[in-house]
Amino acid sequence: MNVKDNEIKSLLEKYKKFTVYGLSGDPTKASHYVPVYMRDHGWQMVGTYPKAHDVGGFQIYKTLKEVPSEYRKFVDVFRSSERIPEVVNEVLEVGGVEVLWLQLGISNPEAEKRAEDAGIKVVSNRCLIIEHKKWY
Known part of the structure; x- marks a missing residue:
């Protein structure tokens, strides 16, 4: 992770649109209710998921x-x-x-380093809901 804790809020303010990679059609899973929470708080998102679904009204792409x-x-x-x-x-x-x-719970230091080396800001093992509640 190359993003410091005090940079999280500015990322959330700058990026009001995002992709949820693995947006589930199952409302009981975090990969569904986290995007719903963020949408309810002003963010716009689309999702990727291997199987088409329309649960939650999200636009879903295969890749x-x-x-x-x-x-x-x-x-x-x-x-x-x-x-x-x-x-x-x-x-x-x-x-x-x-x-x-x-x-939250997701980390792979080697893969994260590859992304960082390509100039991408990486946040790992963090939940958007927790961070939103912390900063807003």
């Missing part, structure tokens, strides 16, 4: 490459830590990602 560029600047990831190298590969391939946010 990050399909996501409009204005939503790809900030990517909020809900994938297991061991899958982060694949996510970073995709992020680097499509380009345009400025912030890679790995949700």
Whole structure:
């Protein structure tokens, strides 16, 4: 993680649109209710998920490459830590990602370093809801 704690609020203020990588159609999962919470607090997002769904009214894309560029600047990831190298590969391939946010419990130092070396701001093991409540 190359983002300091005191930089989190400025990231949330700067990026009002983002992609939720792994936005689930299951309302009981964090990968669904975290985006709902953020949307209810003024952020706009789309999601990626391998299976199409319309739960929660989110626009869902199969891959990050399909996501409009204005939503790809900030990517909020809900994938297991061991899958982060694949996510970073995709992020680097499509380009345009400025912030890679790995949700609470998700970290992969080697993959994070690759993203950081490519100039991407990386936040790991942090929940958007917790950070929103902390700073707002």
